[in-house]
Amino acid sequence: MTDSALIAKFAVRQGDDALVLGHRLSEWTSRSPFLEEDLALTNVALDFVGRARMFYQYAATLTGGDANEDTFAYTRDAREFSNLLICELPRGDFAFTICRQYLYDAFALPFMQALMKSSDQQLAAIAAKAEKETKYHVRRDTDWMLRLGDGTEESQGRMQKALDDLWGYTGELFDVDDVDRALIAEGIVPDVSLLRDQWLETVSDTIARANLELPQADWKAAGGRDGIHTESLGFLLAELQSVQRAYPGLKW
Structure with missing residues (x-):
């Protein structure tokens, strides 16, 4: 596989993470605990969808042909998606959403900071934009983790349950496969396995x-990068892709 094909595969993976997690966040629109948080979560969802678009657009450029961002978002089945499993889990309650977001963003920040040093200028530029957004996301997530964890008996109980339920999915954040290894060797992407200690130190302190x-x-x-997903992703894609499936090739 050529470098451009490997980079496209990597970009699609990042786009899949962002699209699926952004969709999960969008499910809180009009359902958040209060109006300000409703607006905040919707804006964070838009940040992730925007991130997905940047990665998909770059992957489409590298892939060539008729590929575009819509091709990646709307015409692939669940088995063809390569997002991390933590991103696709059902929305859950508010504590679950906040806890997932914190665990993911605490990883995404050092990851994007490392990707900013990529020898691939386009990946570095995407990472630079995402890094600015992620700094805000981490501050927001941390505030909510402290507020709910150190809040009422119920809020603490819900947050602890969410943390326990999600913890087993965090290991996949730091998995490295042959695609990653080839790009790491070229200085194109960071070695995520080296970010685990930093992530764990940050997360442990907040907890x-x-x-x-x-x-x-x-x-x-494990398995998300290889297209092995929970049944939740199929239901998510059925909703996300419904218009494009009903009217193939539709353009706004």
Whole structure:
């Protein structure tokens, strides 16, 4: 596989993460605890959809032919998506959404900062834009983690349950496969396995300050990068792709 094909595959993976997680966040529109948070979550969802577009557009440029951002978002089945499993899990309650977002964004920040040093100028430029957004996301997530974890008995209980349920999905954030290794060797993408200690230190500190307990790493989910997903992704894509499936090739 050529470098351009590998970079396209990497870009699609990042686009898939952002699109699927952005869709999950968009499900809170009109359902958030109060109006300001409704607007905030919707804006964060838009940040992720915008990130997906940038990665998909770059992948389409590298792929050539008739490929475009809509091709990647709307015409692939679940088995062809390569997003991390943590991104596709059902919305859950507000504590689950906040906890997932924090665990993901705490990884995304050092990842984007490392990707900014990529020898591929386009990937570096996308990472630079995403890094600015992610700094804000991490501050927001952390505030909510502390507020809910150190809040009422119910809010703390819900947050601890969310943390316990999600922890096994975090290991996949740091998996490296042959695609990654080839691009790491060329200085095109960072080695995410080297980010784990930094992530764990950051997350452990927040968990302690939120009066929550760090879960035991006694199981680990995997398979998302290889197209092996939970049944939740199929339902998500059925909604996300419904208009394009009903009217193939539709243009606004």
